[in-house]
Each structure stands twice: as C-alpha cells, then as structure tokens.
Amino acid sequence: MADPTGMxxxxxxxxxxxxxxxxxxxxxxxxxxxxxxxxRAERIGKQVRCPACEGESIxxxxxxxxxxxxxxxxxxxxxxxxxxxxxxxxxAAYPRSQMLDPPFQTRTALLWALPATALVTGLLLAFYxxxxxxxxxxxxxxx
Numbered sequence: 001m002a003d004p005t006g007m008x009x010x011x012x013x014x015x016x017x018x019x020x021x022x023x024x025x026x027x028x029x030x031x032x033x034x035x036x037x038x039x040r041a042e043r044i045g046k047q048v049r050c051p052a053c054e055g056e057s058i059x060x061x062x063x064x065x066x067x068x069x070x071x072x073x074x075x076x077x078x079x080x081x082x083x084x085x086x087x088x089x090x091x092a093a094y095p096r097s098q099m100l101d102p103p104f105q106t107r108t109a110l111l112w113a114l115p116a117t118a119l120v121t122g123l124l125l126a127f128y129x130x131x132x133x134x135x136x137x138x139x140x141x142x143x
Contacts, residue, residue: 037074037077037078038074040077040083041059041070041073041074041077042059043083044073044077044083044086044087045057045058045059045069045070045073046059046060046100047087047099047100047101048069048073048087048090048098048099048100049098049099049100050063050065050066050069051065051094051098052065052066053066057100058070058073069090069094072090072093073086073090076089087099
C-alpha cells in the first residue's frame, strides 16, 4: 500500500502546478485566438437553433449541448470550411438542431405562402361584406 502522507504531499504540490498550467493554457489560447475566426464562429452559431433550449441559438445558449456544438463550429472554422459546409455538417451531426432562419425551399413554399393567402382571403371577405347592400327585414317580408 502507498503511504497516505506521501500521497497528500504529492497532491499538495501537483495540484497548484496543474492549476497554473491550466490557467496558462487558457491565457495563451485566448491571446492567440484569431478574432476573425471567433467572430465567424459566433455568426454561424447565431444561425443554428439550440436543440435543448427554446428559441435560442447555440451561440447564446447556456446549455452544455450548445457549448459542444459551438466547439464543433470553432473546430470547423479553424479547419477552413465554408459557412455553408459548416451548416451542412451541423445539420447532419445534430439532426435535432434547426436553422433559426430557414432558407426558402420549393417544398416549403406552401408554408411561406399560407399566412399571406389567409390575410388576402380575410381582406377580400371583409370587403365583400361591407360592399354588399343589406335589405331591411320589412321589405323582404312584404314580398
């Protein structure tokens, strides 16, 4: 068996050294990170809905799932992939995620046209009812 006092002494020295190494890694990675890459990753992340949150993008979500997705986005940005390639890979890797502003597609054209069609139909019905003369009840009863 190992000596418990020797293990405590080792941990007493190793723990602060590991903390300092981790802090140095964070500082170096923050100072050497390319701001253009960070901005691009944020812009892409703001286009993708977080699967775990209601109506938030993965760039703004506090969930660990969204943080993992943003890490994946940052990795692909540093690899030099285009925005569309990154979005395509995100949609393939995380099927529950969706675009916050989905692109227009012919198969979804009905969904885009339905609100406008309902509005125009409602306006036409209201206009028709206002223009149609209403006959008084007494005239209809006497004939």
